Amino acid sequence: MTHPGAPREPEGMAPGAGGCADTPILRERGQREVFCGLTGIIWLHRKIQDAFFLVVGSRTCAHLLQSAAGVMIFAEPRFATAIIEERDLAGLADANEELDRVVTRLIQRRPDIRMLFLVGSCPSEVIKLDLSRAAQRLSQRFSPSVRVLNYSGSGIETTFTEGEDACLAALVPEMPAEPGTARSLLVVGALAEVVEDQFIRLFAALGVGPVRFLPSRRASELPAVGEGTRFLLAQPFLAGTARALEARGARHIPAPFPLGEEGTTAWLRAAAEVWGIGEERFSQATAQGRERARAALANHRATLDGKSIFFFPDSQLEVPLARFLSRELGMKPIEIGTPYLHRQHLAHELALLPAAAKLVEGQHVDKQLDRCREARPDMTVCGLGLANPLEAEGLTTKWSIELVFSPIQGYDQAGDLAGLFARPLVRREKLMV
Numbered sequence: 001m002t003h004p005g006a007p008r009e010p011e012g013m014a015p016g017a018g019g020c021a022d023t024p025i026l027r028e029r030g031q032r033e034v035f036c037g038l039t040g041i042i043w044l045h046r047k048i049q050d051a052f053f054l055v056v057g058s059r060t061c062a063h064l065l066q067s068a069a070g071v072m073i074f075a076e077p078r079f080a081t082a083i084i085e086e087r088d089l090a091g092l093a094d095a096n097e098e099l100d101r102v103v104t105r106l107i108q109r110r111p112d113i114r115m116l117f118l119v120g121s122c123p124s125e126v127i128k129l130d131l132s133r134a135a136q137r138l139s140q141r142f143s144p145s146v147r148v149l150n151y152s153g154s155g156i157e158t159t160f161t162e163g164e165d166a167c168l169a170a171l172v173p174e175m176p177a178e179p180g181t182a183r184s185l186l187v188v189g190a191l192a193e194v195v196e197d198q199f200i201r202l203f204a205a206l207g208v209g210p211v212r213f214l215p216s217r218r219a220s221e222l223p224a225v226g227e228g229t230r231f232l233l234a235q236p237f238l239a240g241t242a243r244a245l246e247a248r249g250a251r252h253i254p255a256p257f258p259l260g261e262e263g264t265t266a267w268l269r270a271a272a273e274v275w276g277i278g279e280e281r282f283s284q285a286t287a288q289g290r291e292r293a294r295a296a297l298a299n300h301r302a303t304l305d306g307k308s309i310f311f312f313p314d315s316q317l318e319v320p321l322a323r324f325l326s327r328e329l330g331m332k333p334i335e336i337g338t339p340y341l342h343r344q345h346l347a348h349e350l351a352l353l354p355a356a357a358k359l360v361e362g363q364h365v366d367k368q369l370d371r372c373r374e375a376r377p378d379m380t381v382c383g384l385g386l387a388n389p390l391e392a393e394g395l396t397t398k399w400s401i402e403l404v405f406s407p408i409q410g411y412d413q414a415g416d417l418a419g420l421f422a423r424p425l426v427r428r429e430k431l432m433v
């Protein structure tokens, strides 16, 4: 989708933070080229296996979901769109009554649903449909068998990964209270199950635990939270969820994000330090994983080393990706655009970025396209809408959304992550022969 939205801070140069402290951050405002937060439903509905996502939106929202879901439409998908018709928009019908009817029918037909998310959209926001009141009303009616929550996936002023942040933040008040102050680790951010299982094994080998995950695989088994909860963010776009967890007494463990061998090691180390794990045990528990990651990365280094890369702001993964690609594979980030730059959560990442990289927060797509065309990078990371035109101009692109859909965290995914960047370059070289 194309949104004429504006970022939340004024345009201009501002001092950077962390190790990139000397690098000014360019703040831009203008037209943006991003998907909206509804996109998150595609990976969240696969992760939370007893939840259903009901978008309260328009036909456009339904089309977005269907095309984003692509081949993954099952016979009984766990997401749908309740279409707001013109007569709702004109205030001729009681949208709340219609919503109640749709939800009642859905819950009768789908007894497997334990949690229902009412997901707001641009149209529901425009007609000021109060989905939080609707969720309360419907929760009362259907509890205890179904809990009804709400969050917004609207494209007004948001980018697509904010949908996950809004969804997880909506889950936090539902998490049971942890009695006492016993220490536990909460890993926050939707991870592929294979990645989650690897981290479970690594934390067990380290002696860090108990370990829980948000979101949990079943909405009916949300992890407990309390004063003893320490949390690691697995994704860099979860500012709202982190705030909600802190409000419940949990404390954030600052760390880089678990991308690549270095990022994964630093992320695990941050938790190990909180648990007072000694260096010897840490090395023993991580040595094999580190070795596998380094060997897998070596396969891609020749392709990526020295290649320039340009990031359009899209997924909010841009800063950790740039750090990984520059430090572990020798790529040269020219410009790192990100929709929002959370200085605190990204402090460790910023400290590891090459000083020459230009940092941009927000987007003015025309200005950024001009800079990209002038720089002629070897690789451009951008949204789907920009990729085809840039390819037609002879630039090699990588869709940023693919990086959110793919398992990329942890030691055993480091090689796959490098491969996602190497493949388009190899393909172009072949085409040019």
Ligand code: SF4
Pocket (backbone or CB within 6 Å): 001, 036, 037, 038, 057, 058, 060, 061, 062, 064, 120, 121, 122, 123, 153, 154, 155, 156
């Ligand atoms: S929520 Fe807004 S931006 Fe997203 S598909 Fe619906 S109308 Fe488009």
